[in-house]
Amino acid sequence: MNRIHKLFENKKDRVLSIYFTAGFPKLEDTLPIMEAIQAGGADIIEVGVPYSDPVADGPTIQDSNMIALENGISLKKIFEQLAGFRDKIHIPVVLMGYLNPIMQYGMEAFCKKCQEVGVDGLILPDLPMQQYIDDYKELFEKYGLVNTFLISPQTSEKRIREIDENTSGFIYMVSSHSITGAKAGISEEQISYFDRVKALNLKNPKLIGFGISDSETFTTASNYSNGAIIGSAFIKVVKDSKNLSEDIQRYIQSVVN
Amino acid sequence: MNEQQMIKVDEKGFYGKFGGAYIPEMLHPNVEELRENYESIMASKEFQDEFRGLLKDYVGRPTPLYFASRLSEKYGAKIYLKREDLCHTGAHKVNNTIGQIILAKKLGKKRIIAETGAGQHGVATATVCALMGMDCTIYMGEIDIARQHPNVERMKILGAQVVPATSGSKTLKDATNEAMRAWINNPVDTHYIIGSVVGPHPYPEMVARFQSVISEEIKWQLKEKEGTENPDLVIACVGGGSNAAGAFYHYYNTPGVRLVAAEAGGLGVNSGKTAATTAKGTPGILHGSKTILMQTEDGQVVEPHSISAGLDYPGIGPVHAHLFDVGRGEFVAVEDKDAMAAGIELSRLEGIIPAIESAHAIYALNLIEYSKDDVIVINLSGRGDKDLDTYIKWGKY
Ligand SMILES: Cc1ncc(COP(=O)(O)O)c(C=O)c1O
Numbered sequence: 001m002n003r004i005h006k007l008f009e010n011k012k013d014r015v016l017s018i019y020f021t022a023g024f025p026k027l028e029d030t031l032p033i034m035e036a037i038q039a040g041g042a043d044i045i046e047v048g049v050p051y052s053d054p055v056a057d058g059p060t061i062q063d064s065n066m067i068a069l070e071n072g073i074s075l076k077k078i079f080e081q082l083a084g085f086r087d088k089i090h091i092p093v094v095l096m097g098y099l100n101p102i103m104q105y106g107m108e109a110f111c112k113k114c115q116e117v118g119v120d121g122l123i124l125p126d127l128p129m130q131q132y133i134d135d136y137k138e139l140f141e142k143y144g145l146v147n148t149f150l151i152s153p154q155t156s157e158k159r160i161r162e163i164d165e166n167t168s169g170f171i172y173m174v175s176s177h178s179i180t181g182a183k184a185g186i187s188e189e190q191i192s193y194f195d196r197v198k199a200l201n202l203k204n205p206k207l208i209g210f211g212i213s214d215s216e217t218f219t220t221a222s223n224y225s226n227g228a229i230i231g232s233a234f235i236k237v238v239k240d241s242k243n244l245s246e247d248i249q250r251y252i253q254s255v256v257n
Numbered sequence: 258m259n260e261q262q263m264i265k266v267d268e269k270g271f272y273g274k275f276g277g278a279y280i281p282e283m284l285h286p287n288v289e290e291l292r293e294n295y296e297s298i299m300a301s302k303e304f305q306d307e308f309r310g311l312l313k314d315y316v317g318r319p320t321p322l323y324f325a326s327r328l329s330e331k332y333g334a335k336i337y338l339k340r341e342d343l344c345h346t347g348a349h350k351v352n353n354t355i356g357q358i359i360l361a362k363k364l365g366k367k368r369i370i371a372e373t374g375a376g377q378h379g380v381a382t383a384t385v386c387a388l389m390g391m392d393c394t395i396y397m398g399e400i401d402i403a404r405q406h407p408n409v410e411r412m413k414i415l416g417a418q419v420v421p422a423t424s425g426s427k428t429l430k431d432a433t434n435e436a437m438r439a440w441i442n443n444p445v446d447t448h449y450i451i452g453s454v455v456g457p458h459p460y461p462e463m464v465a466r467f468q469s470v471i472s473e474e475i476k477w478q479l480k481e482k483e484g485t486e487n488p489d490l491v492i493a494c495v496g497g498g499s500n501a502a503g504a505f506y507h508y509y510n511t512p513g514v515r516l517v518a519a520e521a522g523g524l525g526v527n528s529g530k531t532a533a534t535t536a537k538g539t540p541g542i543l544h545g546s547k548t549i550l551m552q553t554e555d556g557q558v559v560e561p562h563s564i565s566a567g568l569d570y571p572g573i574g575p576v577h578a579h580l581f582d583v584g585r586g587e588f589v590a591v592e593d594k595d596a597m598a599a600g601i602e603l604s605r606l607e608g609i610i611p612a613i614e615s616a617h618a619i620y621a622l623n624l625i626e627y628s629k630d631d632v633i634v635i636n637l638s639g640r641g642d643k644d645l646d647t648y649i650k651w652g653k654y
Contacts, residue, residue, distance in 0.1 A: 052425060052557040053543070055437045056281040062424050074555040099279055100542045101556030125281045126542065130269075150282040154444050159285070174283060177445075179438045 015227030023073025040252030049097025058181030270458020348639030374429030376408025378452030453497025454574030457545030468503025
């Protein structure tokens, strides 16, 4: 059974997923960061595959992508770094990245490699649902990969239901109409969107992301969904850290407790 | 020509293998709204009356199809120049911005955003926003802001806000990223006017249709002058490819008309400083469509180089990727130095100082075969006023 399915079978509430950029701040930090995320008590690790043109991302993640690329990261290198990570990491791991680097690697070779190293799922923000159904769904299923789609406050109910139909892991609820980047607090307008989606009773679990940064925003998000995703705020912790393992664990504990 | 070989967009936004809409879900509602409505709006009499009226009285269309006799003599063919340089604001870009702003109004949008490289599309957008009294924000790479300063001031005089794109390589590609991000952040009241035949479906086809007025006019103008609608060759420069798409549009499926696309060779296609996309690029995804782009083996987009900011783009529109792929288009790469020489040559022979982008199309005459009786139409996409600094720095005249 896929680790993502297993996770949500056992845990319906306050699921925490942490996004980080592979190869940042230093090229070889990828695996140590994953270990620290697990040790800190997060439930899912999202490994960001850097790209030169991340259109859905704000300045924090853009910068981490640029630095990681300057450090010499590539998809090939990420797979080298991930080889054998299942000896140490037992929680679900998802790769998140834009389509172009994956296309250049070769979609089937990529899926195969994901399965080989022990990746459980994918989040490809610029892979639209229809393209996924037409071109990639079979491939993902063949290699046991769970695909996650995004929805936003602008997504119609009809489309949310279609996305729910074509998702088998969790749905990534983008918290507001915005690119990634930690903002302060969660507004009334966002709450009414969370309520609206909650009332749809979707079959998939939902994690709320974009703008989640601390215990308070994590708790609010969890009240309306199965948990939340932290990206930019985590990247900031990593960026300024002198002791990665310690700082990461302390930060994650401060969010979940 | 069978159905398969026809150059046209399918219902999913593909030209053969290229096109589509590879966008984050956050942009889906906007792009879908446009896709669902653009055809019916564009087909309405109300839209057409306003669009045609403004093209005539505001832009100054039809633009002349001018027989360039001294250029013809020099090159040994009958060469006509399609004078898009005489459009209001100095380039073909305004054909598209007029169309899109009327469309935006019909969709009930209140704000306009756009990207720009050289500043020509930014100026054309700021112009129509002033005309329609709409709020306007232009994203422009920090480096381009420095090298195209007069156009930055033009946009400001016209009332637009110019926002520097400071991410990545700080040029057109990053300005486009910033504009897309701005659209994600303002999805409801804002329309994004893309400046070329790039981006997610329906942009490439929509922009091409607005620009297709160029070949629509060439057809009847050439009929008057030569007794035939069809030239032997049409030549245009390709950055993203909007002036070329406009000049080729009504000839896509007329096999006797050769379509020649001049890309920016920069310092040479193998110099590492080039924007010759079809020569150096491979299939991939850029700014929402599958196309040909310059990238590393790992799929990171490579920074292009061209002396003309308008051609300094690492991709091409999907329709051009398709024209290249099926061999319908002939693609040549024109180096910086040759484009500059051609710009000066045209100035001396015809008294027309072209935009450096357009000078690439002029130089293409030296890179292709044709015969003495051939009728050649070169799309002169813009005038050289904006490039005076570059001409002056270049010297050699
Ligand atoms: C005069 C002129 N020609 C050509 C271009 C290139 O754009 P496209 O390839 O979309 O026609 C530009 C872009 O700024 C331009 O200003």
